[in-house]
Amino acid sequence: MNRAAPYLGPMVSTTGYRDLIEEAGDMARFTGRFFREVLRPRYEWEELLRQAFINGYRSLPLVAVTAFIMGLVLTVQSRPTLERFGAESMLPAMVAISVVREIGPVITALICAGKIGSSMGAELGSMKVTEQIDAMEVSGTNPFKYLVVTRVVSTTLMVPVLVVLADAIAIWASYIGVNFKDTVSWPLFHQQVFDSLIFSDLLPAFFKSFFFGFAIGIVGCYKGFHTERGTEGVGRASHSAVVVASLMIFMLDLVAVQITDILGLN
Amino acid sequence: MEHATESRTDIAVEQEEVVVRIRGLCKAFGSHEVLRGFDLDLLRGENLMVLGKSGSGKSVLIKCIIGLLRPDAGHIDVLGQDMLALRHDALDRMRMRIGFLFQSNALYDSMTVRQNLEFPMRRHWSVMDANERKARIMKALEDVGLAHTADLMPSELSGGMAKRVGLARTLIMRPEIVLYDEPTTGLDPITGREIVELILQLQRQYNTSSILISHDLNVAKLAANRVVVLHEGRAHAQGTYDELLRAKDPVVRRFFMAL
């Protein structure tokens, strides 16, 4: 776990499928270690709350702005298509379903992958290269517990909260978007939205956002924890955390849609 | 190697307590063998310096002692306990008795100086009340002459100040053994000298035993009771600063040629 020497073999993410597979293996080990450590006592509550604040509350403005624009644009863009079928009255339902089922969770997760993933990669990466992680270890604190477990748990719990709020904001923005060209009262809009939404729209999307949060946390921490080669490595850790986390989100989304399909929730 | 054997018989004669005993330590990174059977004894109250070129494995040595790196072979006994057999909590408890000053100080840059000093005490919060903690932090900062910096962030400190804070953090749990990783590297000669003097002063005050690793002969001259020359993964020679200064061995000579 502590492969500190700077002259080690080639950094991951250079080239070749071997490196890719090795990295996948490393990441699986890292995830396994997370599950071992998360269950063993000595819980870092303080740090968990601090990370939840940073990763959850501090991400809200960015997520909120994105969700607002997303809801508005989706509404305005969908209108001409529905108009052609004379089905403008389906606009709230259509936007609500697409936001709740897919766009809300995925866009929020991608924003978080960008914001949280990169900052985790960079923060842990620089802690790693300036020996702060080692310092933690020698001062009797398990850095994996203190740094990784708290971060991963915080993103796992906070991303779903962000997703729910983003959904609400996007639907509210859609209400504004509908009223650009039409006059729909809030009660009617509200009714149209809730007429179309069913539990199997909301719940699978909500559950998959836990996995999105987990992926963001694990990838960010893994990349940070395995940073090598000084400051250059920090930049690389930061950006590859974003890339890998985003990719994982899409893959998880694919898996999630298959699972909900198999369970007959579509 | 003959020097090492000699010194071990010395120790036996003097009947002094060995706090760190290292035997046959080997560590390789890939095909690169860094340590190839390194032996070392640290006596209580002693200031031992390991002298070596950059990349000779000095840092690897002390990281193996504290368990940051796992050696491929060999034994490390610290305060009578086999470090390599310790796990989890037992290892953490043992680490509380060992201080480690990092070359880069490794101050947590998301925390203030005060929080940095508080961090090692986290495990003792249940037994230490808030006032005691506060008093200890202030005492540690006063010891290094930086009582006014408690609420600064590490990024606001100069190199020398950061080193002092690092030292304060290392000593705050009153360790019995302190490992110094290149304490003067990156500092100007005057500040470096001040740090070394501070190290000596605190060592007397808290009665610690220490291993200093450095390639800086000034540190050896000022602080070391004994110097071990690390060459090609082994303890090539050892003795006091003056003994080594007079030695004929070509490897040892090369270190002192610069003077």
Add this chain to the structure above:
Amino acid sequence: MPGERSQRFKLGLFVVAGTAVLILTLYIMGTRKDMFARSITISADFREVNGLRTGNNVRYSGINVGTVDAIDIVNDTTVRVRLNIRMDAAGHIRDNALANVGTDGLMGNKLVSIMPGTGEGDPIVDGSVLRSAPGLDTDAMMRTLQRTNDNLLSITEDLRQLSERLNDPNNLVGMLTDTTMGDVWRNAVHQLQAASGNARALTDGVNTLVTDAQQGRGAIGLLLTDQGTEEDVRRILMDLRTAADTLGLAIGRIDRFAQGLNNDRGLAHALTQDTALAGDVRHMMGRLDTTTVLLNEDLRALQRNWLLRKYFKEKEKGRR
């Protein structure tokens, strides 16, 4: 530390807000599915439920009054659907009401629609079983329409040939000696009668559809916001009615004509003496022709209509 406390407060606010939105949404969705309202359970038996699923809405006169609770196959011809009906609506539904399976919009969710029955009935109670009426099936409707048109086409063809022969004096003798002639006529009359019946049924179907649509109920109701579509349907309806009327008239006349053929004075008299009848037959042929053309146009229009395009595409596919 004060900073830490405000951090915790904000974090708490954030989490509480998120959880509140989630729970509120789930609650609202729950009330929409009548999860928390007091309700009674009734059932209705259907021959088929057309893809109805548990959780689909139940409407009474177009108002949501409950949800589908369970769907069980009772035997090879009966599907029993259990319906949860909200307490407050249950008082208005009588046990002679008719249930059918419909669609919320042409492409929307399936739903169970309950219509008030005729005559007096008692309010439903827990365990009541409603009678079911076959739902308005657009597919079946279109099939009927297509069949009617085919029939009309062949009839028109037959009649045209017949009248051509009648108009040719050379054929008159041959026809007079042809004993099968009476059967041909009788056959034509039967076909016309069937076509007329079909057209009438279709007219009624479309009529219900349009009425439903106007009241915002039933299959097309929700989607028929487009004025153009409604007018299309109205025009088709008019044409169909004309077709049915024309057919009715034709049948009456042909009947008379056939009687004339069968009576003792025979065909020769009918054709030579009764010039009024001959004129009538000719006139009727013309009208039937026009009607057929109109109906054909309507069918083409329907095929182009987006609402029904799917049906015709499938039909096309089936043909291939």
